[in-house]
Amino acid sequence: MDRFEGIRAFVAVVDAGSFTAAGERLGISNKLVSKYVAALENLQGVTLLNRTTRSLSLTLAGERYLLAARRVLAAVEELDAQSHADDGVLTGRLRVTAPVTFGEMFIDILTRDFLAAHPTLDIDLQLSDRYVDLAAQGFDVAIRIGALADSSLIARRIGRTEVWAVASPAYLAQHPAPNHPDALREHICLRDSNSSQPNRGTFVIQGKAVSVPLPGRITVNSAQAVRSLALAGEGVALSPRFVVARDVAEGRLIRLLANFPGQLLDIQALHLPQPFLPPRLTAYLDHLRARLRPVIEEGLPPGS
Known part of the structure; x- marks a missing residue:
């Protein structure tokens, strides 16, 4: 798994409130979102999200990881934006x-x-x-x-x-x-x-x-x-x-x-x-x- 895809999926789940809504936001299936998040947790060796049949919540490790994950996504977005800055296009x-x-x-x-x-x-x-x-x-x-x-x-x-x-x-x-x-x-x-x-x-x-x-x-x-x-x-x-x-x-x-x-x-x-x-x-x-x-x-x- 691409680590960045896992980070992106994890943040989308937190922001959207569910795997289904995160999938709609990312344009992929909820099963693939779940797979990405599970792979990220396996890679990190920690549980990031508490899952029940009715709700999701961040673990303590997830709360800490979320702040760093947002910084990573923001940095990548800024790199993309800078590539278009010279021609005046905002992305x-x-x-x-x-x-x-x-x-x-x-x-x-x-x-x-x-x-x-x-x-x-x-x-x-x-x-x-x-x-x-x-x-x-x-x-x-x-x-x-x-x-x-x-x-x-x-x-x-x-x-x-x-x-x-x-x-x-x-x-x-x-x-x-x-x-x-x-x-x-x-x-x-x-x-x-x-x-x-x-x-x-x-x-x-x-x-x-x-x-x-x-x-x-x-x-x-x-x-x-x-x-x-x-x-x-x-x-x-x-x-x-x-x-x-x-x-x-x-x-x-x-x-x-x-x-x-x-x-x-x-x-x-x-x-x-x-x-x-x-x-x-x-x-x-x-x-x-x-x-x-x-x-x-x-x-x-x-x-x-």
Whole structure:
């Protein structure tokens, strides 16, 4: 067996979650994938994957081997890419992760628009609101919104968005609109647990950022679910502008407290520190900044 084929099959199984899905990704049968992985384990003298009839999981040896295997595949892909660099052709695959609502709303920019300009590239986009370990899971880029924890990752800001307070006309017919952020204490608030402080909202009051409590009975880990609840008249939502701007423009939701600017959230693209960035990664980061920033930052005051 070619050791490289075994490494490629092993990583594909981990990423795809099954031998069948890995075979579909690689264009070979699941039996051949299983054969490659078994041969690799035999060659290494260790078990890399725990196999049951219902699931697969990495052994401790497999977890260690996976990190090295990803580096090998990345190096080979980079060698292939460099062979085409002089003629300006970008090749290989980019693995990207982004928050669910953000990815669904901007799927064309994240995938189709970039691939149209680079037909020899592939993109594997994974949408998840959970924290993703780029090194362990083999991602090239992670898009994250809001404050970042201390990290060794390299961050590039691709835009900013303001948090808006919104409610439906039906809700406001039953509850007078708040005229000050403190008045949110008297309202039913819909909380997004993806926020760093879902039970509080930040507004600029007399030039200072002030945090106010957000009482409510519903907390959900989805910006789109919060939007849906607000549209249904269930309460006041604090949501990134890009999620609700069209609803506000078309009258389905009413923006509240417009005289009190909401929290500004950075939208950043993160990647692992590398002595040399692959050309496809540099091109993708440039694409995100050029195409996403004007859309995301529409309506923000200059200099925000």
